[in-house]
Amino acid sequence: MNSPFSQALQRAVATLGPSLGLLSDLGDRFVEAGHELALVGGPVRDAFLGRTSADLDLTTSASPEETERILAAWGETTWDIGRAFGTIGTVRRGTTVEVTTYRADAYDRQSRKPIVAFGDNLEDDLRRRDFTVNAMALRLPSLEFVDPYGGLADLAAKRLRTPAPAPVSFADDPLRMMRAARFGAHLELVPSAEVYAAMRELAPSIKIVSAERVRDELSKLLLAPSPRPGLRLLVDTGLADHILPELPALRLEIDEHHRHKDVYEHSLTVLDQAIALEGPATGPPESVPGPDLVLRLAALLHDIGKPKTRRFEAGGGVSFHHHEMVGAKLTKARLRALRFDKETVNAVSRLVELHLRFHGYGDGAWTDSAVRRYVTDAGPLLARLHRLTRADCTTRNARKARRLAATYDELERRIARLQEEEELAAVRPELNGHEIAEILGIRPGPVLGKAYSFLLSVRLDDGPIGKEAAADRLRAWWAEQEKT
Incomplete structure (x- = not known):
């Protein structure tokens, strides 16, 4: 009888079915050239969740130059916009893949910019990834499952851990703390005690991340089916104090007679109800x-x-x-x-x-x-x-x-x-700007704008009254203006 793991792997491979032939073919090309190739990260995680992924991210022992040579012969077109980070992309039969050379980066902790260095083995490449659930791989074309940091067990337990020690991982890239909140919202993953403690300790370091990257992660979190757990994590760990301080500020002290609502909880409930x-x-x-x-x-x-x-x-x-x-x-x-x-x-x-x-x-x-x-x-x-x-x-x-x-x-x-x-x-005034100017004998300018606003108020208050009646109201208003 197949073990639960074998059954899970079979289901994951079945989920990858539409892309599997293409990926296996590409794997053959890399192996024939003496290199390793593996599907890695989100696509593997999603396959175990029974979801198809729009992204096909692969990692290889080949150098960017060797990768480009293989992909140029296999794909329909290639691009190297990510060459500095070891990434070469291609498309074949409408499917886009990106292949990145094994990485062994170090980080400049003042700017979160990695000092790019290429590695020589898959396990070390997986260690530098953000969370264990994203540090799983399938070697190609053999479909050997590689999970050195227990990502599959964490996925089953709905647990969020980092391959490297959490304080090291978040110090390397503080944006990973926001991704923790996003995965809590999208995948219902709960941070381990170590991850939670590291987020609280390192929350101020999020300030070195660009506003655009923070915005993108916050947007992804809010677009989750249920953003509440992720937002709570941002607030409870202190991250929100640095990126969205207005949210924790809603936790107003409730008076002893409870004469007003907890505004923070109310706002989360309003969000839930708006989504519904x-x-x-x-x-x-x-x-x-x-x-x-x-x-x-x-x-x-x-x-x-x-x-x-x-x-x-x-x-x-x-x-x-x-x-x-x-x-x-x-x-x-x-x-x-x-x-x-x-x-x-x-x-x-x-x-x-x-x-x-x-x-x-x-x-x-x-x-x-x-x-x-x-x-x-x-x-x-x-x-x-x-x-x-x-x-x-x-x-x-x-x-x-x-x-x-x-x-x-x-x-x-x-x-x-x-x-x-x-x-x-x-809805607009029943007389346009040209007609107003002609009736009042005025030129375009602030006075014409004021007359236009008056007729818009008439339209809103009284509904359609016809051009003739609107002209009469305009003349009466003008007469009052001339008096003052």
């Missing part, structure tokens, strides 16, 4: 196909203005007046510091600014004017705002939750009706 409201990946834009980074960032950061706006009121109450405005500014500053693109920065900060707008209308007695302004202010973010607002309800009072949901249901029906009647998505 995303549409399928192939859904239409109005369904907010998941995973949606803008919605998830907004859900996580929507209350980061609360620490700066918290006030203790007479009688024991707590207020956070205008925290959405303060939070929008903090969000914009943090995302810019992390080098997010302008579109993402503006979208997330706008959602944070608008997340309380629904509650500003009290018991739901919305006028048509209020609905128009809500839609116009949200613009293309309306579908995300719907989901953020609904996700922000974390009350344990079932009656209150049902009332809020029903009120928002009614608002969405009102929006749909007005959109059908008035094309709210493209």
Whole structure:
């Protein structure tokens, strides 16, 4: 009878099936030339998890020059953009592979840049990798499984360890600590005690990593099916203090009477609920196909203005007046510091600014004017705002939750009706800039902009009234302006 290990290996090899013939053929080429070749890292890990991997990363005893010669004869085209790190790439029959010479790097611990040195054996190459679950390999073409650091056992136990001692591994490359959080989110791996302790000790060293690399790891974490475990790890180890300090700052001290929520836990719950409201990946834009980074960032950061706006009121109450405005500014500053693109920065900060707008209308007695302004202010973010607002309800009072949901249901029906009647998505004044200038006898400039804004307010407040009525309102407004 096959052992559990043999069965697991057979399943992994079966998962690699579509690529196996191609990989075995390439392995034959390297062996014939007197070299070793192995599939390594993520593709091997994913195969044991029953997942196919888009990346096919291989490692070899061949030098970059020898690798390039073999790949040039085997593939359809080759590239050497990673030559300095020993990596040569090729594509064959639509499949991309990258082959890297065994590495035995040393690290400049002031900048995390490796001093590239090539190695001479697979086991040492695997030791320099980030985690044991990524330090497994399949030799090609023999399919011999190589696992010198117990990665398969760790994968089965959902345990995260490093091949080298964790303090050494993280000192070599502090970004690995963020990858630990990402793997916690994506693969439900729990750090070993040594990994956790090293993360706490070395958390400040993350500051030597570029903002762009931190941003990319944070984004990957947030796009996981369940980011909460990874975010908790960032906060609990102190990493978040250096990359996203607004998140641990949400752990506000709860007053003895529990008159306000734990904002940190509330924010994680809002994130969970926002994810649950995303549409399928192939859904239409109005369904907010998941995973949606803008919605998830907004859900996580929507209350980061609360620490700066918290006030203790007479009688024991707590207020956070205008925290959405303060939070929008903090969000914009943090995302810019992390080098997010302008579109993402503006979208997330706008959602944070608008997340309380629904509650500003009290018991739901919305006028048509209020609905128009809500839609116009949200613009293309309306579908995300719907989901953020609904996700922000974390009350344990079932009656209150049902009332809020029903009120928002009614608002969405009102929006749909007005959109059908008035094309709210493209709401504009009923007179364009040229027509306004002609009626008032003015030239383009600040005064024309002010007149345009006035007519936009008329449109939002009263709906379509026709060009003639709009011109009358404009003349009346102009007459008042001339008086002042």
